[in-house]
Amino acid sequence: TQLLEQSPQFLSIQEGENLTVYCNSSSVFSSLQWYRQEPGEGPVLLVTVVTGGEVKKLKRLTFQFGDARKDSSLHITAAQPGDTGLYLCAGLKAAGNKLTFGGGTRVLVKP
Amino acid sequence: NAGVMQNPRHLVRRRGQEARLRCSPMKGHSHVYWYRQLPEEGLKFMVYLQKENIIDESGMPKERFSAEFPKEGPSILRIQQVVRGDSAAYFCASSPGQVPMNTEAFFGQGTRLTVV
Numbered sequence: 001t002q003l004l005e006q007s008p009q010f011l012s013i014q015e016g017e018n019l020t021v022y023c024n025s026s027s028v029f030s031s032l033q034w035y036r037q038e039p040g041e042g043p044v045l046l047v048t049v050v051t052g053g054e055v056k057k058l059k060r061l062t063f064q065f066g067d068a069r070k071d072s073s074l075h076i077t078a079a080q081p082g083d084t085g086l087y088l089c090a091g092l093k094a095a096g097n098k099l100t101f102g103g104g105t106r107v108l109v110k111p
Numbered sequence: 112n113a114g115v116m117q118n119p120r121h122l123v124r125r126r127g128q129e130a131r132l133r134c135s136p137m138k139g140h141s142h143v144y145w146y147r148q149l150p151e152e153g154l155k156f157m158v159y160l161q162k163e164n165i166i167d168e169s170g171m172p173k174e175r176f177s178a179e180f181p182k183e184g185p186s187i188l189r190i191q192q193v194v195r196g197d198s199a200a201y202f203c204a205s206s207p208g209q210v211p212m213n214t215e216a217f218f219g220q221g222t223r224l225t226v227v
Contacts, residue, residue, distance in 0.1 A: 006153075035218075042115075042202050042218030045152070088153055097167055098144065099216070103152035 003027060004091055004102035012108040016078055021105045023089035024071045032072045032092040034063055037086040037104075045073075079109045115140075115205050115219035116185075123225045130190040130197070131224060132222045136205030143186045144204045145178060154202060159185060195227045200224075 007022045023032070031050040035043035047056050049065035049072060056063045060083075062075040076083055086106050090099040116135040124130050136143050144180050146154040156170040160180040171178065175193075180186040190197055200223045204216040 004153075040220070041203075042220050044218070045215055048215070064211070079209075090154075097159055098156045098170075099154075100156065101146075102152045 003100050004089055006087075006089060006102035006105050008105060009103065010106045010108075013079055014028055015080060015109055015111050017109075019075045019076050019107065021087050021089075021107070022071070023073070023102050025091065026070065027091070028069050028091070030069070031075065031092045033090045033092070033099065034072070034074055035088040035090065036063055037088060043088055045091075047108050053074035076107075078106075081109045083107060084109050113158050115195060115203055115217050117201075117203050117219035117222050118119050118219060119222060121223050123226070124227055126194060127192050129153075129160075130202050130226075131226070132188040132190075132203075133185045134188070134203030134205075135185040137217055139205075140205035140207050140217075141182050141203055142206045142216075144206075145186075145188050146194075146202045146204065148200045148202060150199075155187070166224060190224075195226050198224055198226045210221070 004023055004025045011019055013019055031048055033048045034046045036046055037043040049064045052067045052069045054065045060077045064073045086104045088104045089102045092099055115137055117135050145157040147157055148154045153173040158171050158178045159167040163182050170217045175191045177189045200221045202218050202221045204218045
């Protein structure tokens with residue numbers, strides 16, 4: 001079983017629609033990161049959230065860290081075809097030294 | 112300022128052969144992490160190394176897999192006597208400090224290993 005569960009696993013929407021990806025765990029993380037990965041490439045960091053309840057915005061992307069630091073969400077407003085990719089959340093535990101990744105959410109934005 | 116360089120990008124090996132995957136971290140980075148990714152899945156941690164030291168190898172299979180990060184040269188992930196189940200994308204990431212210090216880890220483009 002995954003320590004970090006992402007949902008949904010796959011999301012297909014039309015350009016202009018909004019979408020939300022969830023990352024949930026029963027464990028507490030000191031910080032959580034979101035990555036986007038395109039086919040044939042490595043993951044690229046989008047954002048790091050460290051404080052419970054924190055909200056960060058990156059243009060049309062909004063990231064939220066749960067109050068208890070066990071879950072996070074990524075919301076994309078007015079999605080564009082360029083947002084297509086595999087979105088991965090990864091958590092870091094206090095005193096830990098490795099990122100634990102969720103299974104990923106594959107997003108397809110159709111023009 | 113070159114990013115994390117992994118080579119080869121693609122590697123085909125027959126069952127029983129050895130696979131050597133190389134990772135050159137970004138300039139100034141002394142921490143290296145190796146991850147494995149199966150198709151349509153997330154990344155699974157394998158090993159964390161600093162120069163000449165293995166810090167955490169809790170994700171490494173007990174047999175056939177080994178990793179090193181010598182004082183000079185790239186980090187090497189070595190898989191002996193490969194089997195079909197080793198087919199995956201192997202990613203290396205590097206950071207200037209330990210990740211808990213809130214420093215970003217940068218990923219390479221990965222090596223895609225296919226065992227035939």
